[in-house]
Amino acid sequence: MSLADTISKTFVPIHREGYPFIAIAAISTIILGWFFAPLFWIGLILTVWVCYFFRDPPRVTPVRDGLIVSPADGTVCLMGPAVPPKELDMGEEPMMRVCIFMNVFNCHVNRAPMQGRIKRVAYKAGKFLNAELDKASEHNERNGIVIENDDTRIGVVQIAGLVARRIVCFVKEDETISAGERFGLIRFGSRLDVYMPLGTKPSVSLGQTMVSGESILADLKATNQSDAISRVS
Structure with a gap:
């Protein structure tokens, strides 16, 4: 299996509608972590969840009339x-x-x-x-x-x-x-x-x-x- 195949199977594509929310979560995580380190890890978990929410995996649709x-x-x-x-x-x-x-x-x-x-x-x-x-x-x-x-x-x-x-x-x-x-x-x-x-x-x-x-x-x-x-x- 090539590196590209490995990456495509490991990381699910994210829909473009999610980019602004991911950016907000990531920036907030960095700012909060700057003032209080434990908040960074909480923010990181939330950022990962936002990425997960906006995932857009490929699907194989059955094609038959009806x-x-x-x-x-x-x-x-x-x-x-x-x-x-x-x-x-x-x-x-x-x-x-x-x-x-x-x-x-x-x-x-x-x-x-x-x-x-x-x-x-x-x-x-x-x-x-x-x-x-x-x-x-x-x-x-x-x-x-x-x-x-x-x-x-x-x-x-x-x-x-x-x-x-x-x-x-x-x-x-x-x-x-x-x-x-x-x-x-x-x-x-x-x-x-x-x-x-x-x-x-x-x-x-x-x-x-x-x-x-x-x-x-x-x-x-x-x-x-x-x-x-x-x-x-």
């Missing part, structure tokens, strides 16, 4: 029919919703669940309730995007949590995006909701650990096939 992959690292905290936020303009009928909660130790870079065109980007200010609560979908600060392709349309909502105070979205309306491509980031603990067509059968269960851009939330093609068989029978 697959919906997880947009976030974390655990599935809620699942079932729910009406999408009004600002997404996806109608008032329930859709299948899967919610993924990210704690402060999860990677917070968000990735697109499927390929398609960004039809809508909508931000809404709000509160900062515990992101694990169901009412966080309605009351918390959030940013939603709608992705559409020839086969389907889904909604993805970034929801700020109890600690999070900043939602970052990298995409704009009418842009095209690939499955697993980075589209946003949330600081520092939050949730992602994915809205899929009603009738979709999720491939996950409550409490299951998700890997952004890799874990499969649902296979829409398999769902359609099973529905077709059900109708025939």
Whole structure:
């Protein structure tokens, strides 16, 4: 194994959004350590944690028509029919919703669940309730995007949590995006909701650990096939 391979496997890339926070933590550590040595070690630990929080590891996304992959690292905290936020303009009928909660130790870079065109980007200010609560979908600060392709349309909502105070979205309306491509980031603990067509059968269960851009939330093609068989029978 070459030195470059060793370095790439040892040091995970850091997202550029984290650079200012890392710089602030590092400078604060040096200043505090100058006045009181024990504070240097405390600051150093916090600086390392900030680097860890903003890590942006490469992911290998499965590419097959109909697959919906997880947009976030974390655990599935809620699942079932729910009406999408009004600002997404996806109608008032329930859709299948899967919610993924990210704690402060999860990677917070968000990735697109499927390929398609960004039809809508909508931000809404709000509160900062515990992101694990169901009412966080309605009351918390959030940013939603709608992705559409020839086969389907889904909604993805970034929801700020109890600690999070900043939602970052990298995409704009009418842009095209690939499955697993980075589209946003949330600081520092939050949730992602994915809205899929009603009738979709999720491939996950409550409490299951998700890997952004890799874990499969649902296979829409398999769902359609099973529905077709059900109708025939």
